[in-house]
Amino acid sequence: MKINSITIRRMNMTMKHPFTTSFGTIQQKDFLLATVTDADGHEGWGESVAFTAPWYSEETTETTIHMLRDFLIPAVLGKTISHPDEVSDLFGHIRKNNMAKATIEGAIWDVYAKHHHMTLAAALGGKRQRIEVGISIGIEEHVEDLLANINGFIEEGYKRIKVKIKPGYDVEVIRAIREAYPDVPLMADANSAYTLDDVELLKELDQFNLMMIEQPLASDDIIDHATLQKQIKTPICLDESIHSLEDTRKAIELGSCKIINVKTGRVGGLSEAKKIHDYCATKGIDVWCGGMLESGIGRAQNIALTTLPNFTLPGDTAGSSRYWEQDIITPEVVANEGYITVPTGDGIGYIPNMEAVERFTVDKWVFLSE
């Protein structure tokens, strides 16, 4: 399969509702789409999950444009590959910049699956025909508003509720949720808002039977998380700290977590995500698929990844309508009673809605092979 051309679009989409975490609020999504074509004219799509500002990780929309244009696209354009696993070798001389790498790698997986007339899920080795999904709910200034949001999503059937916590918005908020919903599968994501000085407070969360606490400590830490896990009963799930299979191995060996949130962008692509999934399966560590407020393209990639067998816990991949007035794929992603049916068309299985894609495009670059 020869990589004939790559198109990068800078997109701007407005989310229906602002989304607030411990590090800030986001409503405007400024992100990139990559389209890769092979010599037979198959077209694969990928999405960059980097945000405009570097609050979740160090990558931004601008750094991903730089990396794609000056390093990553030249490394693959015109090359012939027989399998997407080879892309990591082509990128082998470029350190980190995982979200930029995953943008191209994801598009190459899609074009590979289309080239072989199979679904992306099947190309990855996934077997599930539907996936179980939860919902991630942002911080609300008033707890009544949060409870109203939770109520709506429980009524829609989402399989578990994830709420964001931060210092001053934690034990009492979780207590209020548990009083209203004693049995709902519930978890909390701190996005690195605490330190080991907060151990006593974090121990108080043990009384609420949370499925897990996600990334309580620093975004680059796996040592303190191991110390914390020894002192709390609630399983720790790592998100920000895990960038590779090697990080995963070290975190599991240290006892830093019992669960891993897999995000393709954070780990540099679907091939690495699959390796992490496979390794965790051998260690008895559950994984689930995280979200980055993606458009339909990234969402479709997440759905395909979640069909792998060790994605045993509901992920953050909600339906399109939770985020967008109009998504950029046809059909849109629909979650019904907490399940998304895996599409059966080739590749990502959803068709880019070009009218919507063009409408939200603010910049575009085309790279052709010689």
Ligand SMILES: O=C(O)CCC(=O)c1ccccc1C(=O)O
């Ligand atoms: O609904 C989603 O896509 C997941 C939302 C979410 O939790 C999140 C959104 C943006 C950045 C980081 C995170 C996170 O998982 O920590």
Ligand SMILES: [Mg+2]
């Ligand atoms: Mg998280």
